[in-house]
Each structure stands twice: as C-alpha cells, then as structure tokens.
Amino acid sequence: MHSTEKNIDSQLNVLEEHKKRNKMKNESSKQIKKQEHNGFVIPILVFACNRVSVSRCLDQLLQYRPNPDQFPIIVSQDCNHKETTDVINRYGSQVTLIKQPDQSDIEVLPQEKKFKGYFKIARHYGWALNQTFFNFNFDAVIIVEAKVVCVVH
Numbered sequence: 001m002h003s004t005e006k007n008i009d010s011q012l013n014v015l016e017e018h019k020k021r022n023k024m025k026n027e028s029s030k031q032i033k034k035q036e037h038n039g040f041v042i043p044i045l046v047f048a049c050n051r052v053s054v055s056r057c058l059d060q061l062l063q064y065r066p067n068p069d070q071f072p073i074i075v076s077q078d079c080n081h082k083e084t085t086d087v088i089n090r091y092g093s094q095v096t097l098i099k100q101p102d103q104s105d106i107e108v109l110p111q112e113k114k115f116k117g118y119f120k121i122a123r124h125y126g127w128a129l130n131q132t133f134f135n136f137n138f139d140a141v142i143i144v145e146a147k148v149v150c151v152v153h
Contacts, residue, residue, distance in 0.1 A: 040070065044074070047128065058073070074098060074131075077099050
C-alpha cells in the first residue's frame with residue numbers, strides 16, 4: 001500500500017473512533033447550544049499558515065459577523081510561523097487559536113513531489129475539522145482562508 005493511502009486509511013480510522021467516542025457527548029452539547037442561541041452556533045474556521053495579512057481577514061470577520069456567540073471565530077494555524085501567531089494572538093479572546101501540531105515532512109513518490117504542499121494542506125484541513133467537530137462539538141462550520149477578504153455591499 002502506498003504511504004499516502006496508508007495515511008488516508010489511518011485518518012479514516014481515527015475519524016471513525018472519534019465519532020463513536022463522542023456521539024453521546026455531542027448530543028448533549030448540541031442541545032445546550034440550540035437552546036442558548038436560537039437553534040444554532042456555527043463557528044467560522046479560518047485557515048492560516050505564514051501570512052501576517054491574516055489580520056485583514058480577521059478584522060473584516062469581526063466587523064461583519066452579526067453575533068459573536070452564534071459565530072465564534074476559530075483560527076487554525078499551520079507552519080509555526082511566529083509572526084503570524086503574534087498577529088493572531090493580538091485578537092485575544094475575540095478568536096480561538098488552534099495550532100496544527102504535526103509539522104513533520106510528508107513522504108511522497110517522486111512523481112507526486114509537486115503535490116506535496118497540497119498533502120500538507122489536506123492534513124491541516126483534516127486536523128482542524130476534526131478539532132471543530134469532535135473537540136469543540138460543532139455540527140457545522142464556515143471555512144475561510146486567511147487570504148480571503150470579505151466584500152460587503
């Protein structure tokens with residue numbers, strides 16, 4: 001089996017385990033959230049890596065979101081870029097920062113070398129979505145890339 005296939009199979013197994021362990025916990029958490037916020041809480045999950053310009057995205061999200069309790073902002077950072085972390089930390093309690101812990105290199109076949117960055121991005125998305133659904137117990141999520149700027153008319 002190819003290393004990428006092993007990695008995908010491993011992540012699928014972890015996902016299934018999380019689903020089984022957290023089913024009861026999720027149900028009770030869902031009931032509380034629905035009662036407190038008119039039926040829904042949908043976090044905004046911002047993916048960041050090494051862009052200090054994440055501040056533009058966060059500034060706009062904070063400006064335009066209708067209710068911080070119904071739309072909490074989670075920033076998931078990959079890359080361990082200190083300058084970006086510093087920018088995110090300046091927002092204090094307005095955002096929740098989570099950091100993708102697996103910074104290891106990804107083994108790929110020589111012919112897949114040009115896709116290595118995409119494998120790292122996929123790993124980051126998988127980790128952050130697992131955190132959002134299984135650790136924070138949300139039912140849905142709005143995904144935003146840090147480089148996205150909102151346009152409101």
